[in-house]
Amino acid sequence: MTLAERLCDEARAHQAQLEVLPCFQALASRSLLPESHRALHQALALLHRDLTWALAAASHPALVAASAEDPPLHPLLEPGLIHEPPQEVLQSPVLIRAIALGERMRSAVHREPLSLLGYHYALQLAPFPLPGTTPWHELTRLLEGVSLEPAEEDGLVHAASEAFAQVRELLDALHPPRELPPAYWLNRDAGSHPITADVDELRAAVRAAETSWEEFPYYAWRYGEHGRHFSWSDSAWLVMLGRESDDAVWKHVSWLGRLLAARGMPRLMLERHLRVLHQELVRAKPALQEGDGVLSRVAERMAGERRRFIDDETMCSLAMDFDMRVGPEWSQRLRRTGELLVAAVADECGGLAQAVPSLSAWMCEPSRFPTVWIHAVEDTLVRARALCRIPS
Known part of the structure; x- marks a missing residue:
């Protein structure tokens, strides 16, 4: 199938x-x-701005061509409405x-650039199809002469599907109006816990989540x-704690850390x-200072607790050994796994009894990982436990 x-x-x-x-x-x-x-116009303005920024930040010829196109306003939308994106506080929770x-699209610039064409297709060409148009042909035209790897093609289709799903949920939320937690x-x-309504803080929160997922591919895998x-x-929610x-x-x-571990x-x-x-x-x-902020101080306090049991040098050494044992392909697929294994042992030494079993059961599943990986996981855990210090 093409x-x-x-x-x-x-x-x-x-x-x-x-x-x-x-x-x-x-x-x-x-x-x-x-x-x-x-609210719909504001949401579309937000998405258009973020997609335009992402396309402009990319250098691939197909993305440059996409950024030059501005599709006509659909007749279902009102051309006279002011549809500038909100600058400070959200007036409608639907815009969240x-x-x-939008932040997913921005992160795609360095994560998976050609997936931007999938977002472009779903948001600019297809969500409100104009009569008689064939938007997938427009995207095919943009891709003329472009050779895509299977993974790139899959990423492009996945991005289109993600954008469609988000637009569908956005429309479903807009009408009929419902009173629901932000x-x-x-x-x-998520339940009813509070989250920030500040536009900049909300963007920062989602960007941080996306960065964390890039840093630890284990998140997405599991x-x-x-x-x-x-x-x-x-x-x-963590933004609010600041x-x-x-x-x-x-x-x-501390409560959240125990729950997640x-x-x-x-x-x-x-x-x-x-x-x-x-x-x-x-x-x-x-206006915030780089060296200031309660979230940064709490992170350092968490690091101090971890280092009471296993210092950074030991963690780094064990993690490097793990990467060497599993080889470059697997060490890249699940970057920083060695550190996670050692950190789980530190959590266990700190009294979190389920920290290691909840991680190792998934990491040692034969249907998921090769034998060399499983042996490396088991050996790293044994060595980390042997090196774990119990403070007097």
């Missing part, structure tokens, strides 16, 4: 789902509430989903898109995320 055919099938399946939504039907009948219409997708728009299973949405909502005292934040973060995520992952989140907040809010 790429154009795959995109055609993908588009038809998603468009069939879009067209039965109450919001789409209200658009078609011109009965969508004015506030919902304004648009911000999350965190719902990042993660439907937890998939469902887990990614939890990272978004957790990160947006307004509290060090002791209060430590209490919250028991589910297979050593506390090193949360420690690293707090550092990245602080850095992103500093970029988003230049």
Whole structure:
């Protein structure tokens, strides 16, 4: 099946789902509430701005060509509406989903550049199909003369599917209006915990989550898109903690660290995320100081607890040995696995009994990993336990 055919099938399946939504039907009948219409325009403006930025930041000829195209406004949308993206505080929680997708597109510039064509296809050409258009042919034209690896083609189709799904959920949220916690728009299973409504802080939170997932591919391998949405909502909640005292934040973060470690995520992952989140907040809010901030201080306190049991030099040595044993292919596929194994042992020494079993059971599954990997995992855990210090 060609790429154009795959995109055609993908588009038809998603468009069939879009067209039965109450919001789409209200658009078609011109009965969508004015506030919902304004929110839709703002969401599309956010997505258009982020996609335009991402395409402009990429250098591939097909992406340059895509960035030069500006499709006509669909007749279902109101040309007279002001649709500038919000600058400070979100007026509608529905826009949270648009911000999350926008940051996904921005991260694709260095993560998987050609996947931007999938986002472009779904957002610029296909979500509200104009009568008589064949948008997948337009994308095929952009790709003329471009040789795609199978993984690049899969990434492009996956990006298109992701964008369609996010647009569908956005439209579903717009109409009929519902009173739901803001965190719902990042993660439907997040519950009612608070998240920031500040546009810059929300972007920083999602960027930090995306960076954490790039740093530890284990996240995606084990937890998939469902887990990614939890990272978004957790990160947006952690931003709110930055307004509290060090002791209060430590209490919250300690609870979250124990919970995640028991589910297979050593506390090193949360420690690293707090550092990245602080850095992103500093970029988003230049008035903050790089060396200041409760999230950064709490991250250092977590690192201090870890180092009580296993110092950084020992962790680095064991991690390097692990990478050598599994070889370059696997050490790149799941970067920093050796560090995660050693960090899980440090968590175990600190009293988190499930820290190692919750990680090793997944890491030693024969249907998932080769024998050399499993032996390296088991040996690294044994060596880390032997080297773990128990403070007097």
